[in-house]
Amino acid sequence: MGLLVDGKWQDKWYDTDSTDGEFVREDSRIRNWIGTEYTIPHNAIRFPARKDRYHLYVSYACPWAHRTLIVRMQKQLEKIVSISAVSPIMLEHGWTFNKSEGSTGDSLYGYEYLHQLYNRHDDEYTGRVTVPVLWDKQTEQIVNNESADIIRIFNCGFDEFTNSRVDLYPEVLRETIDEINERIYTTVNNGVYRAGFATTQRAYECAFVKLFDTLDWLEESLSTQRFLTGNRLTEADWRLFTTLIRFDTVYYSHFKTNRRRIEDYPHLSNYLRDLYQIDFVASTTNLLHIKQHYYFSHKTINPTQIIPLGPDIDYDKPHNREKFA
Numbered sequence: 001m002g003l004l005v006d007g008k009w010q011d012k013w014y015d016t017d018s019t020d021g022e023f024v025r026e027d028s029r030i031r032n033w034i035g036t037e038y039t040i041p042h043n044a045i046r047f048p049a050r051k052d053r054y055h056l057y058v059s060y061a062c063p064w065a066h067r068t069l070i071v072r073m074q075k076q077l078e079k080i081v082s083i084s085a086v087s088p089i090m091l092e093h094g095w096t097f098n099k100s101e102g103s104t105g106d107s108l109y110g111y112e113y114l115h116q117l118y119n120r121h122d123d124e125y126t127g128r129v130t131v132p133v134l135w136d137k138q139t140e141q142i143v144n145n146e147s148a149d150i151i152r153i154f155n156c157g158f159d160e161f162t163n164s165r166v167d168l169y170p171e172v173l174r175e176t177i178d179e180i181n182e183r184i185y186t187t188v189n190n191g192v193y194r195a196g197f198a199t200t201q202r203a204y205e206c207a208f209v210k211l212f213d214t215l216d217w218l219e220e221s222l223s224t225q226r227f228l229t230g231n232r233l234t235e236a237d238w239r240l241f242t243t244l245i246r247f248d249t250v251y252y253s254h255f256k257t258n259r260r261r262i263e264d265y266p267h268l269s270n271y272l273r274d275l276y277q278i279d280f281v282a283s284t285t286n287l288l289h290i291k292q293h294y295y296f297s298h299k300t301i302n303p304t305q306i307i308p309l310g311p312d313i314d315y316d317k318p319h320n321r322e323k324f325a
């Protein structure tokens with residue numbers, strides 16, 4: 001685990017000393033765009049939509065990258081945007097392309113480490129070396145390394161090349177989606193990390209309480225509707241899904257978010273199964289990579305690096321969510 005400083009790799013864990021034990025996630029630094037939809041920050045560059053020009057670097061372990069894998073498949077972009085997956089094990093060199101550990105290898109440059117790609121983008125790059133990364137093969141640079149942007153780019157940026165007319169961010173729901181995203185990002189998606197990476201009791205408890213407040217709120221809301229904004233699936237659901245699917249297997253024990261499991265919430269657990277059972281979703285979900293990554297890579301939290309064998313949860317079990325359709 002580490003970061004680049006002026007293009008040089010440094011092996012460093014997150015600094016929580018200056019923030020009173022709180023984990024503060026660094027903002028993504030490269031946020032350019034593909035396609036003409038949406039208002040984008042005025043200094044962002046627009047790249048043209050092209051077939052087979054862009055490459056997506058992901059980790060199957062990572063909840064942020066998982067969103068992009070799901071939307072890429074739902075929008076049928078497999079032949080438009082190629083992918084490489086890193087190894088689930090992230091230690092002193094950060095993300096690697098070690099094939100013996102389950103990486104696909106780096107199909108563009110044959111690099112050993114993801115930080116080499118960030119250096120190809122900018123040989124003086126400073127910042128964390130994160131997945132997902134959307135890469136432009138033509139100009140050899142990172143287009144965007146923020147998953148929230150990448151799923152919106154996939155949602156409509158390549159529509160001229162795909163038959164999928166799915167819209168995960170419909171105009172009429174944008175305000176509602178933005179509001180839901182904000183609460184879920186802060187207290188759930190990032191909330192589990194704020195609990196797990198906290199280094200003071202106070203910071204941990206604060207994240208824990210907010211996380212379970214939101215899960216209780218979601219349980220209530222999903223008791224009367226199939227998806228987060230009503231009866232239509234949107235990006236807000238995928239953003240929540242990738243945290244929920246990791247919750248009982250990893251966050252509950254590794255990050256100590258153990259007031260309740262998702263399995264203990266009748267509506268949330270069925271909602272999770274409903275999403276998981278959409279045809280292409282299981283193929284984007286790799287629970288082995290997920291377990292290996294967290295338990296083996298976070299030595300400050302789990303120094304023995306022992307990967308638990310359980311739990312056994314059947315996500316293919318029937319759910320009762322069609323009743324809302």
Ligand SMILES: N[C@@H](CCC(=O)N[C@@H](CS)C(=O)NCC(=O)O)C(=O)O
Pocket residue numbers: 001002003027028061062063064065128129130131132145146147148
């Ligand atoms: N805001 C970013 C966060 C990405 C992120 O933090 N990814 C994690 C993997 S789960 C990572 O690569 N961490 C490496 C590090 O922080 O050094 C996004 O949503 O794309």
